[in-house]
Amino acid sequence: MRPFDYQRAEGIDHAGQLIAAENAVAIAGGTNLLDLMKLQVETPQTLVDVNRIGHAEIEDSDDGGLWIGALATNTDTAVHPRVKADYPVLARAILAGATQQLRNRATTGGNLCQRTRCYYFTNIDQPCNKRDPGSGCGAIDGIARLHAVLGTSDQCIATYPGDMAVALSALDATVHITSAHGKARTVPVRDFHRLPGHTPWKDNVLEPGELITGVSLPAPVEGTQIYRKVRERSSYAFALCSIAAIVEMDGDKIARADLAFGGLAHKPWHDPEVGEVLVGQKPGAKLFDKAADVLLRDARGYGENDFKIPLARRTLAAVLAEATGAEL
Amino acid sequence: MSSENTVSINGQPHALPDDPRVSLLDMLRHHLGLTGTKKGCDHGQCGACTVLVNGVRINSCLTLAVMHDGDEVTTIEGLGTAENPSALQRAFVERDAYQCGYCTPGQICSATAMLDEIAAGWPSDASDSLDGPMEVSTEEIRERMSGNICRCGAYANIVDAIRDVAGEPA
DSSP, X not given: OOOOEEEXXXXXXXXXXXXXXXXXXXXXXXXXXXXXXXXXXXXXXXXXXXXXXXXXXXXXXXXXXXXXXXXXXXXXXXXXXXXXXXOHHHHHHXXXXXXXXXXXXXXXXXXXXXXXXXXXXXXXXXXXXXXXXXXXXXXTTSOOTTOOSSSOXXXXXXXXXXXXXXXXXXXXXXXXXEOTTOOEEEEEHHHHBOOOTTOTTOOBSOOTTOEEEEEEEOOOOSSEEEEEEEOSSSSXXXXXXXXXXXXXXXXTEEEEEXXXXXXXXXXXXXXXXXXXXXXXXXXXXXXXXXXXXXHXXXXXXXXXXXXXXXXXXXXXXXXXXXXXXXXX | XXXXXXXXXXXXXXXXXXXXXXXXXXXIIIISOOTTSOOSSSSSSSOTTEEXXXXXXXXXXGSBGGGGTTOEEEOHHHHOOSSSOOHHHHHHHHTTOOSSOTTHHHHHHHHHHHXXXXXXXXXXXXXXXXXXXXXXXXXXXXXXXXXXXXXXXXHHHHHHHHHHHTTOOO
C-alpha cells in the first residue's frame, strides 16, 4: 500500500473540509477501498475517516418513507424492522451480496460508490480506461464473463457490481449529497450511476469534494417484492444477472412493474419502457418475452458474456411468473 | 492508559500504530504477536482473519488499525484457552472440524458471532422469511459461513460442530 495521510473527520462539515483536499478519499467501511489500495488501483494522498461523523441512523420520514444514513451498515439496513416489512426487496438484495463479515462493515454510501470487479480494472499490469484513461480496454476482445451487455461503449464494458443499488433503483430511492461548502443536492438513484461513454473513469455523478449523507426511500407501495440473483455459486459471488422487482396485480392484470437489473450494465439498469409493456396486461409467457425484447433491444455480447442475453430473458420471465402467479 | 488512541484487544488496551497503513490484522500478528488470527488472502475473500469488533465479526485484513480507536477487539485467543476452550473450540476438536487448521481460528470467531446473529433474529439469504425466529439448519449455516473458506474442505464437520453448539442434532 502506498503511504497516505490519515485524517479523522469529527463531523460532516469537517469531513467536507478534509475531503476537499487534493486526491483525498473518504473511507467508511473500507472493504472495497482498502482492497483496491493494496492492489495500488487506488492511491489516495489523504484518507478521510468518516466513521465518527454520525449519519448512521435509519428513521421514518415525514412522507411515510424511510431515511437510511450514509454510515448505516448494510447489516443495519437489512435487519431493520421497517426495511424487512416495507422494503423487503432491499433487505433481500443486501443479504444476497458479499458475506456477513463484509456486510457488517460496508455502508450505504460506500456501497453505492463501490467499484467494478472487472479483472482488468483491478490488475494494474493490464490496460483499463477506467483506471488509466487512454490505456485501452482489455475486456473487449478479452476475458469478459462478468461484463456488461447493455449501455456499453468502445471504451469500457465493466459492470456495476452491487446488489443494494439495484433494489434502490427499483424502489426509486433518492441519494442525498453534500459538498465542502455545505451545499446540498439530491439525485435520483436511477441517475446516480453513469454509463461509461467516453469517460469510463467516472462511475457516478459525485463531484470531487462531495459526500453522500444518506438515501431516502419513498413511502412503501403495494405489491410483491422480489430480488433474484443468478451467480456462479450460491453464495458470495457477484451477479451475472440480478433483478429487483416490485409487481402489483389489479385483478388479473399487472398494475405496477418497477424493475431494475444488476450485472448487465455499468449501472443498475432501469428502463421505464419495460414496465410500460407490462402494466395493464395479463401476465403470461408471451408478455414476459415482449418485456424482454424491450429490455434487450440494444443488448450486445462480447463473446464470453453472450450468455447473459438469454439469461436475462429467462430470469425476467422467472421473476415475473413468481410475482404474478402466471404459468410459464 | 486512556481510551484515546488505544484499542482494546482481548481486554487489554494497546496503543494504535503510528503508520496508518497497518491493518488490524497486521497489528494483531506483527505488533502484538497474536498469531492465532490468520492471514489467508489479505483481500476479504477467505475469512481466515475474522475477528470480533465490539461483538461484530469483520475481516481484520480490510480495516486499518487506526480506525479502531476505543473499539473492543476479540480474537481467537480471547475466546478460550487450551485449558478452558469455548464451546465452539471444544466442538471443533470433538468433530475434527479441520484438516490443516489454518482457517480454524477464523471459522470459530465467525461461528461465535453467527450464533449470536441467529439468536438476534438476523435473516440470511437462505432464510425463507425475513422475520425470526431463525433456524440453525445446515443450509443456514452454510450460507451464513460463506465468508470463511476451508481449502481442506472440512465443511461437513464444521457444520456438525456448529450444530452441536447450537443444540441441533447434526
